[in-house]
Amino acid sequence: MATRGKWLNFATMNYSNALPVRIWRFYVDGFRQMTWGRTLWVIILLKLAVMFLVLRMFFFKPALSGMDTETKQETVARNLTH
Amino acid sequence: MLTFLNVESTAVLEWSRAQFALTACYHWLFVPLTLGLAMVMGVMETLYVVKKDDFWKRAAQFWQKIFGINFAIGVATGIILEFEFGTNWSNYSWFVGDIFGAPLAIEGIVAFFMEATFIAVMFFGWNKVGKKFHLSATWLTGVGATLSAWWILVANSWMQHPVGMEFNPDTMRNEMMDFFAVAFQSVAVTKFFHSVMSAWMTGGFFTIGVSCWYLLKKRHTQFALASLRVGAVVAALGTLGTMITGDGSGVDAARYQPMKLAAAEGLEKGGNGAPFSVVPGIEVPKVLSLLATHDPEGFVPGIEDIKAGYTLPDGTTVPSAEEKIKRGKQVLAAFKGYREAKAAGDSAAMKAQRQQLDENVAYFGYGYLDTPDDLVPPVPLVYWSFRVMVGFGGALTLVLLLVVWFDYKKRIASMRWLQWLGIAAIPMVYLAGQAGWIVAEVGRQPWAIQDLLPVNAAISSQSAGAVMTTFFLFLVLFTILLAVEIRIMCKAIKKGPETK
Numbered sequence: 269m270a271t272r273g274k275w276l277n278f279a280t281m282n283y284s285n286a287l288p289v290r291i292w293r294f295y296v297d298g299f300r301q302m303t304w305g306r307t308l309w310v311i312i313l314l315k316l317a318v319m320f321l322v323l324r325m326f327f328f329k330p331a332l333s334g335m336d337t338e339t340k341q342e343t344v345a346r347n348l349t350h
Numbered sequence: 351m352l353t354f355l356n357v358e359s360t361a362v363l364e365w366s367r368a369q370f371a372l373t374a375c376y377h378w379l380f381v382p383l384t385l386g387l388a389m390v391m392g393v394m395e396t397l398y399v400v401k402k403d404d405f406w407k408r409a410a411q412f413w414q415k416i417f418g419i420n421f422a423i424g425v426a427t428g429i430i431l432e433f434e435f436g437t438n439w440s441n442y443s444w445f446v447g448d449i450f451g452a453p454l455a456i457e458g459i460v461a462f463f464m465e466a467t468f469i470a471v472m473f474f475g476w477n478k479v480g481k482k483f484h485l486s487a488t489w490l491t492g493v494g495a496t497l498s499a500w501w502i503l504v505a506n507s508w509m510q511h512p513v514g515m516e517f518n519p520d521t522m523r524n525e526m527m528d529f530f531a532v533a534f535q536s537v538a539v540t541k542f543f544h545s546v547m548s549a550w551m552t553g554g555f556f557t558i559g560v561s562c563w564y565l566l567k568k569r570h571t572q573f574a575l576a577s578l579r580v581g582a583v584v585a586a587l588g589t590l591g592t593m594i595t596g597d598g599s600g601v602d603a604a605r606y607q608p609m610k611l612a613a614a615e616g617l618e619k620g621g622n623g624a625p626f627s628v629v630p631g632i633e634v635p636k637v638l639s640l641l642a643t644h645d646p647e648g649f650v651p652g653i654e655d656i657k658a659g660y661t662l663p664d665g666t667t668v669p670s671a672e673e674k675i676k677r678g679k680q681v682l683a684a685f686k687g688y689r690e691a692k693a694a695g696d697s698a699a700m701k702a703q704r705q706q707l708d709e710n711v712a713y714f715g716y717g718y719l720d721t722p723d724d725l726v727p728p729v730p731l732v733y734w735s736f737r738v739m740v741g742f743g744g745a746l747t748l749v750l751l752l753v754v755w756f757d758y759k760k761r762i763a764s765m766r767w768l769q770w771l772g773i774a775a776i777p778m779v780y781l782a783g784q785a786g787w788i789v790a791e792v793g794r795q796p797w798a799i800q801d802l803l804p805v806n807a808a809i810s811s812q813s814a815g816a817v818m819t820t821f822f823l824f825l826v827l828f829t830i831l832l833a834v835e836i837r838i839m840c841k842a843i844k845k846g847p848e849t850k
Binding site for chain 1: 426521522682
């Protein structure tokens with residue numbers, strides 16, 4: 269009879285070495301051990317916050333937003349032929 | 351009659367253009383260094399893996415740090431351009447939507463997954479993954495960034511030479527009919543390689559400049575000389591590639607955007623055996639024809655020829671600007687008639703108008719122009735930008751030759767004037783790159799999409815004040831980012847590479 273052994277035996281599976289866990293640890297350790305990279309991450313996050321939470325929300329409303337497809341077509345057609 | 355050019359609309363148009371130019375220029379400060387340093391650090395890490403010498407590991411790590419600073423400050427600055435498409439250029443965005451959708455979606459996926467995955471392995475993976483796996487991640491970070499550039503440049507090239515699509519008057523969009531024609535047309539291929547090669551020049555000369563600074567300060571001399579050699583190789587490949595692809599760009603401009611070429615040369619009246627203008631008053635006979643057509647007797651039209659119409663050597667007649675404008679207005683009338691017939695449910699009239707529209711759709715954009723002079727871009731800006739690009743390109747080639755020669759003679763470490771020249775190569779290479787984009791983008795005015803949509807029809811209806819406000823917000827934001835980048839980078843350079 270075929271057996272699947274340890275590969276599908278949840279009781280003996282070594283979770284600490286599972287690939288997703290190793291990837292997670294790789295990133296967590298990487299971020300923890302950053303030195304000058306911390307400053308850069310602060311800059312990246314600040315920049316993204318300014319771009320998406322300030323500029324995008326308050327200053328850059330797409331001109332055609334909130335319209336359904338047909339209204340957008342009509343609006344652009346009117347703009348291009350008036 | 352269209353009324354796009356009243357005072358308020360003109361102000362909206364000019365501020366929208368200024369804002370886009372500002373954002374694109376700042377974005378292009380970060381991108382070429384990312385692409386160029388990717389090569390530099392890739393070569394250094396390859397030397398580490400091949401030679402098994404920790405010196406190269408420390409060198410690669412130093413340049414990766416500089417790459418990381420530039421990447422962190424520059425990342426997502428291009429997204430602002432996409433904000434502007436929706437807000438300031440809504441007619442344009444809708445008009446091109448289906449063409450831009452695919453390349454930009456691919457760019458987003460490639461940029462996010464490829465760069466985010468491999469850049470993490472590159473920065474976090476030293477001593478955690480195998481040498482060869484780490485080396486692969488370093489190269490793939492550069493490949494990912496370069497592939498992102500490909501899709502952005504495909505979109506830009508389509509605006510310079512729209513192909514592979516069909517205009518649908520029902521949806522008001524250009525719909526993609528041939529993805530490969532859009533993605534691999536000659537303009538896209540040439541523009542991609544020209545931009546990437548110029549980015550390698552930026553990375554190479556930046557490395558040479560920083561290395562020269564260390565030599566000037568008599569610090570990290572061995573590291574500086576080694577970096578200078580790698581920088582010189584990357585700069586040499588970039589310079590050669592930029593020259594070859596620059597030739598292709600000239601041929602493409604002559605074929606698809608003759609007004610841009612005429613403006614870049616300040617050529618009023620063209621003809622066979624056209625001369626190349628070095629500066630006003632100094633010309634080299636037949637060289638413009640040679641560059642534009644690869645034939646010293648080839649025909650190159652001037653600004654007045656394009657306005658008046660001309661006949662190509664193969665007998666093809668190019669209509670005058672007046673004729674094109676007339677046909678453009680007929681197309682717009684047919685387009686309007688089609689929409690009215692559709693609203694009235696008159697299928698016979700729809701069919702007749704659609705036929706007229708399809709026959710002359712190539713002149714669609716000319717319907718928004720009033721006089722032949724509207725077709726002429728700002729000639730002095732395009733002319734002088736071209737000379738700045740080529741002039742600095744030539745000067746950089748000379749700097750490179752001097753650096754390579756005196757390094758070969760083992761004298762560069764004591765030649766202060768050459769070290770200063772190496773440092774001066776950094777602003778020179780940036781100015782050349784910026785000037786190149788001015789030639790490409792200002793030279794194609796008045797078109798947002800060549801022949802199909804001029805910028806005055808592409809803009810949104812909004813107040814000039816709103817665009818002005820965001821213009822100054824960006825100016826402040828990007829200037830802060832640039833100042834922060836320069837400060838952090840100078841600090842990292844002053845600190846230098848790890849010594850053990």
